[in-house]
Amino acid sequence: MRKSFRYNVIFRVLLITALLAMLIYFFLVSKNYLRSTYFAIFLIVAIVEFIWYVDRTNRDFAAFLLALLQNDFTTTFSETAKGKSFNELHSAFNQITQKFKTISSEKEVQHIYLESLVEHVRVGILSYDEKEKVHLMNGALKNLLQKSQLLYLKGLEGMDKKLLKAIRNIKPGENKLVKIKIANQLLQLSLHASEFKLHGQYFKLVSFQNIKNELDANEMDAWQKLIRVLTHEIMNSVTPISSLSSTLYDIIEKENRNGTLDQPTIQKVLTGLDAVKSRSAGLQSFTEAYRNLTQIPPPHFKEVRVKDMLERIETLLKPNLENIGFRITYAKEDIRVIADTDLLDQVIINIIKNALEALEESEHPEIQIAVDGRDKVKITITDNGPGIDEDKIDQIFVPFFTTKKGGSGIGLALSKQIVRLHNGTLQVESVPGQGTSFIIEL
Template structure:
């Protein structure tokens, strides 16, 4: 049934050609009909050409449809009911085939967009690349880290760190590495992991880049607590015998009945030793007790009492404590408060304590600095409120940048090393984070962020 019309038209043309050939044979046998025979021969040739074109016409349309499929052009339509069209069955099948390809392409595009949507929701970087380093998939997190709207080659990751692309390309399947990066003066730790996938005849590497900054902060705080408990225990073990010794020495100054010995009964040398011993024990004991109490405060902080605080009032109260010192030392002070947000939900006392410590550190860092300046500002970021304190002091060296929040660590001669650690703990209790960026010899910025 498919070729019913086509067969009829072909047979009709063949019958006409056969009839003309019969006439040619008939007229060849008769003299004086050479001109007629010639005309009939031309007619046969014309009919044969027309038959060939008729047969090829349907094939040309089918070939055109197949060519469009090859070029992935699904806009062409094959209309089998149009006059002069043939192979209606094939036309119908081809039309269905084109529609199937079109549906597959739409479904594939939907899957790709769905995959992109999922990948872009991840809070860590994803990048997939082939053996030549050409990137076929990346998410907005990795693009944001690179500072680019689009990345096409793995070498673009060198914008994060100059050796990052080499580190990623050298990763083996299933391997995971920790890398340290200082970007724009800020210290970061990343975890990079790799898996290899095979699509058709090509191999691809799928790499995940995790920013461990927040996670490490939590782990550091837990480590700090354990460390402080151990130190408290050890120091108290030293302090107790010292206090006991002082009591024993006092007892040595008394006779069996508990009365104080006469001075004549104590030699001058023993008296001097006792006095020196008392003084040494007292000074050391008090110093150790203060040391212990300072560190014990890190693990016994009260729960924060969150309230709505005006940022302007907060800054004014804290700066009033240092206004005289800042003016005396000739430090330029600049304060900027974003008009986009005027209040912040925090524990006022805790945040004031942190700001006092940071401003104090900035003032100390500006010693011997020409045209010293401190900038305090509040900023409204994408998902957080930030308070940033910046000074143009000597800065922090790269090797010390990652240690500033560790208890006991201090670059100051008489520093206890608990100020920044305590500040980090207080900010963490209020649900925020604190970070530092420093370019040695240029500036240092401490940034406190609270989610909104």
Template sequence: MKDTRKRILMVDDDEDDFFLVNTLLQDVTSNQYTIDWAATYDKAIEAIEKKEHELYLVDYRLGRYTGLDILRHFQKIGYEAPVIMLTGKGDYAIDNEAMMAGASDYLVKGEITGPELERAIRYGIMEFKHLRTIAENERKYFGIFEKSHDLIVLADCNKNIIEVNPTVLRKMQYSRDEFLKMNLKDLFVHEAEALQFLLDICEDDAIIQKEFSFKNKSGQKIEVLVNANKLDEQLGTFLCVAEDITEKKREELEKRQQEKFVISGRIARVIAHEVRNPLTNILLAVGQFNQDGTPDSEDHQLYLDIIERNCTRINQLVTELLQSTRMMELHLQDWHVNTLLKNALALAYDRLQLNNIRLKEFYTEENVTLQADDEKMNIALLNILINAVEAMIPGEGILTVSTQSENGKAYIRIRDNGMGIPEDNKARLFDPFFTSKTKGTGLGLTSTQNIIINHKGTIHVESAPGEGTLFTIILPLS
């Protein structure tokens, strides 16, 4: 049968004391504990390093050593176990020092009774097990908190942030001290979303799988899927766990853009075929009519000119539509992302000066090289830059451009402080022939998107009326 008795080690250089303690304990509980004896410091160290005992009774005075030396050895080898210090009467300073050094309790020699000794041992073992369980749980949950890839935020009853995990610090780019001065609503891009979030969590006590837009310190938007609920009803603390779905949504958008681009190309080819044939016949007929006879009046000639001019215009639009939606041949070379953007800015420089637009430039210092057709990229970037200039009030406009490298991709961002784009128009921004300008074909951004897609990249727009517009171009590195 397995011995279930708890093993205790007594460290004491006095055999009479060991005999007395052993007798007291056996008189109270004859079959629950086994006490081993270490008469010297060296034997005690040898026994402790085997880690075979559940509790240690250590006399303070051990020849040239003390019980504090024993406690220090526990710390040195990283061994945690309950230790009860045995001290002389009136050694309160020693008692306090022993407790500070890690002893779980102390007993005064000469005043120990059997029940008191058994209770101290039993409580010492039980308390140690409870503390170890708590510590393990703390390590486990602290590990989850620290190592989670999700953004974890704790807030108090006033929704002020009281703790964040490292993922929040990394993605949101604020320091911990900055976060501790912030409110939950400060994380959101849109004030309306923030107010709705706070309203929902107060009324329902929980938010399950809702999408919101956060913004980091540099103003970049992070799409998140949020779960939030009250952590402690009495304290009113809130736990907010947000999964970063920015990349996932970006991939979904890329897929939609690719599908839309393919469909637009098919439609363009159908239009070209079905429209060009009758147009050609009309133009041939007009030409033949002009050759065969003189019109009866000036009105006839005027009408013929109108027919010819508009047929030619339709033909040009069909050609532009085809060019803006077909896969194109690229002449690829290695280009630094900064150079591509600076080249496009040089072409737009006259417009910036003419409209008195202030330019802010932020370029990456890394060697961010990508393969690009510089002529095509000039067209794509210039279309965005010109749109930005035209969206801003002359003399009040601020154009901010930046480059960055992240996760093996190059980022080009072009931001204006213009009138912004209504939500309904954003969805149609890259559609052929869609334009809000009085003059324009509506194929500029379609062509831009085509060029970016042909470079295996993506283009995204963020905008709201009165808040300006941000275009983000993402391209793979060489």
């Protein structure tokens, strides 16, 4: 049988009344003071118990509010113990608790979703307050800056003061381009900022995107368009000159054999025509070399075992590697990549030959190739040569730029273009006096 709060109250009131009557009787009528004392004690206990029983509602209500305050939604109240009115009250408590629990669960799911979304995007995201305390730094930004933790914005000061200044000065809705160097790697960062307030607290949100590859691709496209125009115009001008000079040379030589021209005149004309013919041929050869940059054949992709490819290149270049400490290491033996071996061979051979030229004056020349295939296939070619000066490192992939005597300046530009056709990247890291590394990622 369910207990009724009303019946319990009536029972306790009757009990207290009975005890009070007995107390009055023994104290005033029968003058039995010992029994009066006992009944007085029983009466006090009954009154205290009655107050405690009635006060349970307040305690339940206080427990309910405290549970909500502490985000504890596991507390439940009995809906079948104290009569209809209290059961309805407890039912309302439980419904409110369940509603808050649902809201909290939805909020937690939404938080996890947004957190996963922020971590998933490849754009670096940084959020900080007016005291420059960092509240958010996603994984993309940690990888970009190679920094696992950042508590305050000032922590970037030791990395690059230009970057810190740009972050502090960028205005909401503004875009900024910052060039920085991290771990000997050049980055072109595009910064975009916005600001907002939450519960009256100011926050600034800055996004970071490394657009170096996009800039390099656009720059290469621009160079290719320029080269196409130049080679077309040069070839159109040089070809008839070369043909005409060759024809005139043959005519004068024929006339000379017939003896119709005097010797000094013939000699001057022949010398001039020979110079024109020679320079025209040289200019044609020069133009053809640069035309190669715009006429890379489409890659024919197939699965390639990287170890087989590098061993083949090592065999090919073995005569050049006799006095070089040459070593290839693999993260694992069977690393494979989808590539055009002819084109990729050309890239690796070109980089190794550049390294050999850089090592000509080194006492203990070394070239190391490290192959890693965890996320992407990564081939790192490192030499211990003199390195590349900081003011030149961002120009070495520019067509026509060269630091070598007699160099054409298209080798590395061509290599980068080939790697780009493989949807990969070719980067350089160098420390003057310590060496240079070229990193191919496919």
